[in-house]
Amino acid sequence: FSQISEVGLLCIQMETWLVHHSLNLSVILENLYQQGVLCDEEVSKIQAERDGYDKTRKILDSVTKKGEAACYVLLKIIDMTRKRTLERPPLLPEKSSEAPTESKKFDLHHWISCFSFKDTHKSNMSRPKKLRKYIPEEKPDISPTELLETDKNILLVGKPGIGKTTLTHEMLRLWAERESKELDYMFYFDMRETSHIRNAKSLEELLFGVFCEPDEGKDEVLQDILRHSDNVTIIFDGLTDLLVTKILKNKLLPLAKIIITCRPDDEDKKLFSGDFDRVEVKGFSEQTIKTYLSATLGEDQKKVLSSVELVTLCHVPMYALMMAVCFSSKDAPQPCTITEIYINIVRYCLQINSRTKNQKLNFFIKTKTEEILSLAEAAFLATQQKTVNLTDLTCDDSCVLSFLKPLLIKVAPTETITTYAFLHYTVQEFFAALWLLKKEKKKKKNPDKIRDVFQQCLTEEKKHMKHLIPFMCRLLNEKSPSLMKHLIPDQDLKNTSNWFFKELINTFLPHLQVCSFCLQIIMYLLIFIVCDC
Numbered sequence: 095f096s097q098i099s100e101v102g103l104l105c106i107q108m109e110t111w112l113v114h115h116s117l118n119l120s121v122i123l124e125n126l127y128q129q130g131v132l133c134d135e136e137v138s139k140i141q142a143e144r145d146g147y148d149k150t151r152k153i154l155d156s157v158t159k160k161g162e163a164a165c166y167v168l169l170k171i172i173d174m175t176r177k178r179t180l181e182r183p184p185l186l187p188e189k190s191s192e193a194p195t196e197s198k199k200f201d202l203h204h205w206i207s208c209f210s211f212k213d214t215h216k217s218n219m220s221r222p223k224k225l226r227k228y229i230p231e232e233k234p235d236i237s238p239t240e241l242l243e244t245d246k247n248i249l250l251v252g253k254p255g256i257g258k259t260t261l262t263h264e265m266l267r268l269w270a271e272r273e274s275k276e277l278d279y280m281f282y283f284d285m286r287e288t289s290h291i292r293n294a295k296s297l298e299e300l301l302f303g304v305f306c307e308p309d310e311g312k313d314e315v316l317q318d319i320l321r322h323s324d325n326v327t328i329i330f331d332g333l334t335d336l337l338v339t340k341i342l343k344n345k346l347l348p349l350a351k352i353i354i355t356c357r358p359d360d361e362d363k364k365l366f367s368g369d370f371d372r373v374e375v376k377g378f379s380e381q382t383i384k385t386y387l388s389a390t391l392g393e394d395q396k397k398v399l400s401s402v403e404l405v406t407l408c409h410v411p412m413y414a415l416m417m418a419v420c421f422s423s424k425d426a427p428q429p430c431t432i433t434e435i436y437i438n439i440v441r442y443c444l445q446i447n448s449r450t451k452n453q454k455l456n457f458f459i460k461t462k463t464e465e466i467l468s469l470a471e472a473a474f475l476a477t478q479q480k481t482v483n484l485t486d487l488t489c490d491d492s493c494v495l496s497f498l499k500p501l502l503i504k505v506a507p508t509e510t511i512t513t514y515a516f517l518h519y520t521v522q523e524f525f526a527a528l529w530l531l532k533k534e535k536k537k538k539k540n541p542d543k544i545r546d547v548f549q550q551c552l553t554e555e556k557k558h559m560k561h562l563i564p565f566m567c568r569l570l571n572e573k574s575p576s577l578m579k580h581l582i583p584d585q586d587l588k589n590t591s592n593w594f595f596k597e598l599i600n601t602f603l604p605h606l607q608v609c610s611f612c613l614q615i616i617m618y619l620l621i622f623i624v625c626d627c
């Protein structure tokens with residue numbers, strides 16, 4: 095229950111329960127009054143109701159009419175005071191010849207404990223703690239060798255860049271280096287590279303048409319494959335419903351093992367359930383991040399380890415790769431700034447997901463300006479509301495989606511809505527900063543947008559917007575690797591630069607004594623100007 099709209103659903107369920115159970119209404123009423131959900135008059139009216147049943151109904155009516163925020167407060171009150179307000183149903187069902195009624199089966203304690211107050215309520219967790227939540231736990235789950243050895247079909251699911259392809263390549267390597275002398279077959283299909291295999295009309299076309307036709311005895315090999323399909327493993331890297339259906343349903347290779355990789359939004363549970371074991375690829379754990387950084391950066395790993403933002407970003411192996419490339423003093427001509435890492439991450443993701451050659455990447459970015467900026471806008475709106483849910487995302491371009499993970503919410507038996515979140519909150523902040531530098535044609539001009547954000551940084555409620563400022567500073571810098579000049583006209587960026595830094599100092603300098611963040615900003619700016627980085 096992470097969505098606020100679920101509050102309504104829970105209230106309906108609660109109603110069923112509450113009207114059939116006695117509860118301490120005075121505690122709930124008192125709290126609703128104290129928290130401003132109900133006024134004096136409303137409380138009196140509720141108290142005037144005949145009995146507990148009518149009072150409960152009236153409370154629920156009054157609160158639900160006030161909207162979801164009020165429902166949320168009620169849930170929270172029940173959650174906090176449940177020991178005092180609710181009788182707990184017995185853990186073991188009492189023996190009874192009667193069939194249980196719906197209201198008896200429904201356990202509100204359980205429902206309330208399932209309800210996550212995290213998204214609707216601003217979490218008080220510190221930023222480092224929140225960011226650490228991205229890192230998956232260290233669990234000795236299933237190894238590539240075990241995945242290779244099992245007879246079951248496998249569905250490898252994971253966020254973009256999390257390591258699904260790498261895992262299948264590792265399985266291929268293990269297979270190629272195995273000691274067993276038995277004849278078996280393993281086929282790997284990159285479903286994005288070889289789109290024409292989707293149209294393969296026969297098994298022969300599928301297995302030999304792309305790259306691995308035997309030099310001789312093709313028919314013999316094919317017959318052996320057909321006769322001993324239990325010796326065949328086929329990896330489809332990327333979703334391939336059509337082919338799987340063909341192979342499995344037509345029983346061409348009834349005993350072959352199929353391994354499919356897909357991102358969470360492509361996972362069609364109906365197609366895969368039963369036939370496939372689902373394995374989630376979760377990325378690097380804390381220990382793996384350390385091992386990876388030590389192996390790739392050696393001494394230079396300290397630069398990453400000193401920042402919780404960068405360490406937690408590394409849970410996505412694709413981002414860790416960029417970190418290794420950017421921070422390595424061997425490869426880079428000069429040390430990268432943090433924003434440069436984000437620029438490189440964005441450029442690399444776009445390149446990998448569009449299969450664009452390095453030389454053509456700038457041109458590609460230009461063609462995707464609209465999509466990238468629409469993602470940046472959604473990032474800004476979400477950041478301003480201190481949420482990770484991008485509810486206003488209109489773009490479904492595959493390159494844009496490669497920065498996101500989907501959250502599927504079933505709102506009705508036949509309706510599922512999808513919202514998205516960035517793989518890491520700081521990437522959302524990076525995109526939000528990018529959006530701020532874009533001049534809006536119709537509405538406010540960007541100076542106003544940026545000035546608003548400067549002012550927000552000085553308020554308690556919106557001080558989290560401060561994290562956008564360092565990104566903006568660097569994005570205004572003309573140094574390569576460039577991202578901005580392909581997205582926003584040069585002249586616009588220059589115009590912003592001309593007033594941005596002065597305005598920044600004028601806004602934060604007067605607050606220097608009272609606000610440590612203002613000091614940080616000024617320090618940052620000085621370093622920025624002195625080192626030109």
Ligand SMILES: Nc1ncnc2c1ncn2[C@@H]1O[C@H](COP(=O)(O)OP(=O)(O)OP(=O)(O)O)[C@@H](O)[C@H]1O
Pocket residue numbers: 252253254255256257258259260261357410411412413415496
């Ligand atoms: N276990 C790993 N060790 C080291 N590097 C890894 C590992 N897994 C992934 N990577 C790095 O991350 C990059 C992205 O990984 P990969 O292509 O496997 O992700 P993916 O989940 O298949 O992404 P997509 O959904 O976009 O296809 C790889 O190019 C590789 O450099």
